[in-house]
Amino acid sequence: MLNLFDRMNGHSRFSAFLLLLALACLPSMSHASNADDMAKAAQLDDERRMKALLAAGVDPNLVAQKQRGETALMMALREDSKKVFNLLLNARGIDLNLRARNGDTALMIASYKGNVAAVKALLDKEAEPNNTGWTALHYAAAIGNDEIVQMLLDASAYIDAGSPNQTTPIMMAARAGKIYTVKLLLDSGADVTLKNDAGMTAIDLAKKFDHDDIAEGLTHRLKQAGKL
Template sequence: MKSAGAKPDSALLSSRLRRHCLACVPALVLGGLLPSMASASARDDFFHAVRFDDVRGLRSLLAQGVDPNLAEPSRGESGLIVALREKSMKVFAVLLDTQDIDVNAQARNGDTALMIASYLGNEPAAEALLARGAQVNRPGWTALHYAAASGSDGIVQLLLKNSAYINAESPNKTTPIMMAAYMGHIQTVKLLLDAGADATLKNELGLTAIDIAQKSGHRDIAEGLTYRLRKEGKL
């Protein structure tokens, strides 16, 4: 028989502690672990459906209450953006038609679905996004920068019709016409110039679209811009 001051038996204490911990497991699962696991599983299923253009699977997940604005973990891209990248256009249409969809959701680098559609030259997607209220003008990089960079002239025209700021400046003061000149898209340069782009603007390095075209090896663009600006008395 133990005295009042004796220490509790360690084996007995360990046994009781194990029983207590096991009893707590269901509460932990129900109180926190299970929802997080379910959430991760739902996200995986959601992006699997998006990547494989699985409309049936996506509709089932949405019917279960899965958020249509989930972001994938690596780059923080929305389902709309991933659908555009993967050319999952049936899924894209379903997501775009979802009541709570956020068409202006940004990835970690600031990309939006409209910007990706513009870069990929996906004019029907760009039109659909604009119809749902996609933001054309915003601080920093814009959809017009992306359309100019890829030489997507149809989308350039579409964005300009929707009041895109033609001389929008990126964080380093790059304009859409500079992007078109850098990438060698002579028709896009002409389109922007005809629409009123200012080819005399300079970026943070003090370079104009002409300078950028020259440095990028696009002599035809540099010469064309120089001719136009001299003719207009701007050089």
């Protein structure tokens, strides 16, 4: 005996095929819709919408911003959406150490933005300060936020972390002319003699970008230590 599908004529079979194809696409369409909704909630700091999405079972780690590969938590930090950030920070199953397409983590974005409260909250939740490539300490040093630098050091951030081109946090601070950050890192044990892939030290970078006071101070400290 022929089953129902076998008894269908050609047109009916083609229509059934299209229906099955459409049904197969529903999960991906739903996934895209959830991502768009999470992105909007993060951008607008819409706590109510984000709560509804999470209550409906949407993954808090879903990539909400495709171009940058960022989660809603990362977007909330970038947009300074405090209510959504706090909600996601405490969401069941949240992964604080996911990386965006460029390698940034939530902690790195918070550090780059100079968001002291968010950095503290992430570290209290045991977000990892160390990873390969650029780190939160690089970013905090580059903007000269000494409070965040100290918080990261207290959380065991590697002080001489090397970026992909072996730039260290103290090099970033010296390049940007952040003299107090340079001193903080130096006093905390940063190695000023390290060189990046271009063969430049923190002193070289300070000189290149006309931060002579930093170059002179670092040179003096190296001479005192008998390293020059």
